[in-house]
Amino acid sequence: MTQDRTWRKSSHSDGTEEGECVEVSLAHNTLVRDSKNASGDTLAFSSPAWQNLLNWLGSR
Numbered sequence: 001m002t003q004d005r006t007w008r009k010s011s012h013s014d015g016t017e018e019g020e021c022v023e024v025s026l027a028h029n030t031l032v033r034d035s036k037n038a039s040g041d042t043l044a045f046s047s048p049a050w051q052n053l054l055n056w057l058g059s060r
Contacts (some may be wrong), residue, residue, distance in 0.1 A: 030047065
């Protein structure tokens with residue numbers, strides 16, 4: 001149930017409704033979705049996998 005979660009828009013968003021952006025919900029697991037298609041598919045990550053992804057991206 002993605003609608004019952006709290007979603008946060010990426011800080012890299014340009015701040016407009018038309019802006020290309022992702023949203024993330026951090027709960028028991030991490031879900032990522034397209035902010036323009038909130039009812040569409042989501043990517044799901046376990047907490048350790050999400051942290052590994054963030055660490056990898058931060059090292060780039």
